[in-house]
Amino acid sequence: MCNINRLRKARLIEQQERGIMATQALKSPQQMSAPRPKVLLLWLPFCAMLAFYSLLVWDAGYRQLPINADPAEAHLLDKVEAAGNRGAPYREVAGDAMRAYPLWNNLTAMATGTRFGFGSNGNTDPVRYYSTMTPVQKSVLSLHMVLGGLLLILGIFQFTPGFRKKHRKAHRAIGGVYILSCYTMAFAAMYHLVHTGIANTYQGFAFHIQLWFLAASTVLAQTLAIIFLKRRNIALHLGFQIYTFMAFLNAPIQRLDWVVFGAIYPHLTQGEVNNLVNILTFWQCLLIGYAVFAWNRASCPVRREPVVLQPQPIAFKVLVGLAAGAATATSLAMYMSQPGLGGWSAARAIAPASTLAADAMLYAGRPLQTAAFGLILCAAILSGVWLMIRNEHSRRARQLFYASAIAAGLQQLVWGWQLGEPSMAVTAGGGFYSVSGLSLAGFALLALHFQLRGNERLWREAMVFAVNFAFAPVLLLWGHVLWQALDVIPAYYVARGHGYVLAAGAAILTPTFTGFVRMMSSRETRARLIS
Known part of the structure; x- marks a missing residue:
């Protein structure tokens, strides 16, 4: 009986999409x-x-x-950098700075101050090298x-x-x-x-x-x-x-x-x-x-003929299913067994101790909240993958995904706010959790918006982004494992958090890149006469 109802719903949605496409195709x-x-x-x-x-x-x-x-201007870089380190007003160094630095460096210093624009640990080093x-x-x-x-x-x-x-x-x-x-x-x-x-x-x-x-x-x-x-x-x-x-x-x-x-x-x-x-x-x-x-x-017209949905290859479904299983197991271990990155040898080998300590403070004294996040993240991963490779019309799976994805995204935004601003000790600060949480909750809400408007093609496109971002916290740990296995980061840069920055960057880039590439051949894209 359930299968009959699902077939009826699928046929109804297909008929609605055909009607919408036929109407839009009449436009010039x-x-x-x-x-x-x-x-x-x-x-x-x-x-x-x-x-x-x-x-x-x-x-x-x-x-x-x-x-x-002009080699004679090289000494001006040292002079302006020293002035920037003591926070001198821009007007005091304007003449020398305009001679020694490109215009965009000067505009940056005007907007942010000379300490940021010209001071040490900034852009003066590459200008000096050039x-x-x-x-x-x-x-x-x-x-x-x-x-x-x-x-x-x-x-x-x-x-x-x-x-x-x-x-x-x-x-x-x-x-x-x-x-x-x-x-x-x-x-x-x-x-x-x-x-x-x-x-x-x-x-x-x-x-x-x-x-x-x-x-x-x-x-x-x-x-x-x-x-x-x-x-x-x-x-x-x-x-x-x-x-x-x-x-x-x-x-x-x-x-x-x-x-x-x-x-x-x-x-x-x-x-x-x-x-x-x-x-x-x-x-x-x-x-x-x-x-x-x-x-x-x-800006392109809609095709008159409906999009023909090809069945997904079995190998693709198996690969995505295995990834979801591995991500679920990792999530449970990360937030229920060994909360945070500090409990993992790969993270300890790649991320600075100060960064791991700041990360550990997010979960200290909050075992139930941390465990709840792990479970919610698992729910988002499993329900999202179910919708993508098994049954995208499941109402319960959609509701579960929206609730869990938005909740997990909001929790990450809270952690991002608690980690605060970047520094050489905390490296990116709350940047990873802020971007990951905003992306997960944002694309889940966008998918819900398209569902309420009855646009199933754009719903699936937004869902690809959302489901991918459900993997981001797990990808952060996997990124540390990858860089430890490659063993290519010099110790000098490991101590300065470069391994963490690369792992966090990859954990954000991978879901975004995957969604971008999938968008090129999505149902909405194939439904348009792009020329």
């Missing part, structure tokens, strides 16, 4: 691609911000050229900067739906320049990383690894975008092309984060704040990329 492409004023109100100032950053990066690239280097590079290395870095600014400008045009649809020839011509610039910029970045090494990279090992991942994934995504264009799969072409644009966004978003958090925490150094920014930047850029893709997708 011009009607479907009409600009939405609310989106433009967000897009236009965002584009203005990117254009302004492009001017700043072009200024930095021009100053970096060998013909503009002044000692060979002419070839300076030229390559300058090329990388100039092309970065150019790609941001080109991306504004390429990913504005109205321009992309109305000016096909211009879109293709700009695309050719974009692709050539993308490869050149990425390989220039790799050249710089090889010759700079870990020691001379800003903040050392963690940021060096992140930059390599960014450069390599950009080359891979651009290559895939070309392959899918030749195969006429425009949805995947657009998705991977937007990923490259997202990769270029990392630089302006990172600097914007420095300014924002520098203003919030003026007593901290830029290096301390960067422990938090390293976790945030990829997450922010991927979500921006998702929004840009969704905007371009929504």
Whole structure:
């Protein structure tokens, strides 16, 4: 009897989706691609911000050229850094700072104060290193900067739906320049990383690894975008092309984060704040990329024929089921048997003792609350996976997932607030739990919103993100296990929390990246005539 009811519900939902698609397909492409004023109100100032950053990066690239280097100005860096360490007002160092630092460094110091902008454990170290590079290395870095600014400008045009649809020839011509610039910029970045090494990279090992991942994934995504264009799969072409644009966004978003958090925490150094920014930047850029893709997708008409749902491969179901089982067991052990990271040898080998001590304080004297979180997280993982691979129409599973995911997300937000601001001792502070909790609860609420509106295609897309973020606390521990097994982090950087930052960053990046990639071929994407 239950199976008959489920079949009736599935047929009813399929009939409703067919009716919606047939109605929407009657609209002309011009009607479907009409600009939405609310989106433009967000897009236009965002584009203005990117254009302004492009001017700043072009200024930095021009100053970096060998013909503009003045060895006599090297001593000014020490002078301004010393003034920043004692918190001197910007007006006292303005003249020397404008000669020794790029414009964007000066603007940061104006907004946050000289201690954050020019003081030790900040951006003065890489600026000082840049002044000692060979002419070839300076030229390559300058090329990388100039092309970065150019790609941001080109991306504004390429990913504005109205321009992309109305000016096909211009879109293709700009695309050719974009692709050539993308490869050149990425390989220039790799050249710089090889010759700079870990020691001379800003903040050392963690940021060096992140930059390599960014450069390599950009080359891979651009290559895939070309392959899918030749195969006429425009949805995947657009998705991977937007990923490259997202990769270029990392630089302006990172600097914007420095300014924002520098203003919030003026007593901290830029290096301390960067422990938090390293976790945030990829997450922010991927979500921006998702929004840009969704905007371009929504401007395309709906197909007349309904989406044909292919059964998921058995191997995929088995793999996801095993991952859910392992995550459930890990969650129970983490929050019921050995609460927190401190009880695990992998975490003790990778994370600083001060970070583990701060993490342990979250659970001290709260055994029932901690155990309850472990159980709630297990409920979110199991109910979410059940919906994704077994029966997405189960009302009880949906209700259980919403309740457990929102509760687990809110608890993580509380822990993030309790851990507080970043520091060299606590590394990222409450950054991981804040981002993880916000993402889990936020995407669960978004999925509920789409369910109430009867949009099952977007419901599933939001659920992919939400279910993935249910794994984030477990991925944090697994990340420590991975870095311990790789045994590649120098002891100097382990003691400074780089292993924890990389593990936390991966625990946030993995769910976001998985959701972003799945979005390119989701039911909503396949339901659109993307061209």
